[in-house]
Amino acid sequence: MQAHGARALGYWRWSRTICNSVAARNTALYSSRVSFSSVSPSPQVPDADGSASATATAHPGSVRNHRERELILSVLSTVPSPREARKFLNSVSGGETMRSQRAFEEQQARLAMEQPAVRTPGQLVPGEILPSAGGQQQQYARAETGGAPALETVPRKLTAAVFIDGLQSDSACERTGKLLAQIQRIGVTPVVMLGSGARDGGHDGYRAIVKRVHQLSDAIEREGGKARPINEGLFFNSPYMPSALSVDPELIGAAVAQNQTPIISPLMADSSLRVQVLRTQAAAPALARALAQSTSPQQAMAGSRGEFSLLLARLILLGNSDGLTSTDGEAFHRFVNLEEDYGDLAAAGCRQAETLDLMRICLGILPPTAAGIVASVDSDPSLVLKGLISERPVGTQHKSAAQRLQRDRNAALRGLNHTQSTVPSYKPLPNYPFVKIGSDRNAASASNAAAQPPTRFTLLRHGFRIQRHKSVDTCDLPRLRALLESSFKRTLDGDSYFDRLRALEKRGGIEIIIAGDYQGAVVATHEPLPGSDKPLPYLDKFAVLPTAQGTGMADILWAQLRRACPSCMWRSRNDNGVNKWYFDRSNGHFRSRALEAGEQGTRWVFFWYQSQAAGQRTLTADEIQAGIEVSQAIPPSFA
Structure with missing residues (x-):
């Protein structure tokens, strides 16, 4: 309390x-x-x-x-x-x-001038040069x-x-x-x-x-x-x-x-x-x-x-x-x-x-x-x-207690009750808001639906083109490496990391999703699970350039990830500032034990989300337990 x-x-x-x-x-x-x-x-x-x-x-x-x-x-x-x-x-x-907006706009404008894209007539690209009423350019x-950003x-x-x-x-x-x-x-x-x-x-x-x-x-x-x-x-x-x-x-x-x-x-x-x-x-x-x-x-x-x-x-x-x-x-x-x-x-x-x-x-x-x-x-x-x-759609705001309770009930009916001893238990974040916006229109009765104000809206972004790769060698590796290092602000052990992805291509497969002009990327792998013929969908990297923050890039990439991997698991360092964002988008999480004095290692938080669509694969209790062990054993990719 x-x-x-x-x-x-x-x-x-x-x-x-x-x-x-x-x-x-x-x-x-x-x-x-x-x-x-x-x-x-x-x-x-x-x-x-x-x-x-x-x-x-x-x-x-x-x-x-x-x-x-x-x-x-x-x-x-x-x-x-x-x-x-x-x-x-x-x-x-x-x-x-918003310095990030200025840097992003300058980058988009340079790309539009240096590499004019082929697009349909009338299609507009954000950040391009717009014609004014007098025919001039702005x-x-x-x-x-290559120059420094202009001062305001x-x-x-x-x-x-x-x-x-x-x-x-x-x-x-x-x-x-x-x-x-x-x-x-x-x-x-x-x-x-x-x-x-x-x-x-x-x-x-x-x-x-x-x-x-x-x-x-x-x-x-x-x-x-x-x-x-x-x-x-x-x-x-x-x-x-x-x-x-x-x-x-x-x-x-x-x-x-x-x-x-x-x-x-x-x-x-x-x-x-x-x-x-x-x-x-x-x-x-x-x-x-x-x-x-x-x-x-x-x-x-x-x-x-x-x-x-x-x-x-x-x-x-x-x-x-x-x-x-x-x-x-x-x-x-x-x-x-x-x-x-x-x-x-x-x-x-x-x-x-x-x-x-x-x-x-x-x-x-x-x-x-x-x-x-x-x-x-x-x-x-x-x-x-x-x-x-907020920069998020309503559906990605904090989940209400009723939604969480219903989700747990559905999980219990599917044999995925997270309270069982075979699955690590997790505690949801406290729920806010302080003001009730209104009842869910689908849950309201027909007689009260007209009296309740709408509780949803659609968020739109001009967005970015999406590239999908099944192989590392079809990507522009220097640009992908620069994106990962810029996003994580650490040096990537490129040779070992890309060799690991090439090995996984032949086993479970990989998914590399590139947004825009290498301004954001998702790397998802299918990790082999011991004793199972189905690999584990694993979110290996989620990266957004600092200059692309505030453009909705993260939500766009997350939607593409959910489309490619209906159910998925990933890990994050215990002190990672992005964890709050992960908590909002996960169905469950498990914290690794605290390190004893003198022990070496990293404290991880393991997240997973489940597909709610009929016919899609869901992770069983044993797969979640095995996935935590597999995720913990993945070698670090940054020096």
């Missing part, structure tokens, strides 16, 4: 740190809010059922305290890893603006090949582009306004565009869109944020490129400079001053391109008075669905690597095909470290904050 209390206190302090880290930037915002509240009565904010909230009629100070508590609890519910917490705090504080963090001269504001389609009810408008106000208060600037809700542009939706834009702005103001509706002058047809839609970023920059959330209408006036309602599929890529061209660390954003440029972290699409599903509705996609998975999803059928295509286009325009989130407008704000702060 004391350990649980200490961890709870640590998460509470971390959430307060997030709120305090942006307090200095919002001092003027909060002071103006206090002065306004002192002379004006607090508005009554309707709840989801239409009744007025009791806190809305309370003292203005109580309302602010209530909002702060809600924000802290929402942040606590994300349960990020220490690395994710540090990264988010650094990005909102302004002291550090590059994210351009640096000469302009501060960057962490930004999330939010596209909303399907904001039909007043309750959804209030819920979305609360979400956007909370995003603004934790130091992220949302740039919001409302969709037309129609497949074809026209005059019919003009009044409805303008009305919703102002309603959403009012909802943000009621929740303590600041908003600015932008209905005119943003979209236009450039005389240099009449067929292309252009965006004037100055109006957005001016709103962000005043700590206001721009709420954009997809409206455009033609040369005859007739107003057109633009389709989301046309307006969203144009807006994404304008935002991407405002991310240069050497040039301030137009309209910002030279104060900042943008640091785009997320592209959030709030619509009528809580993610991407298959056409028959059977499969839900929690994570999508667009570069590798788009063709398979399109061929198999996706119920939200237009949403998938739109996210693919926009993420191809945005910087490579940006991620996409597809969620429902009816989602709890805490759920979307989880995807904003």
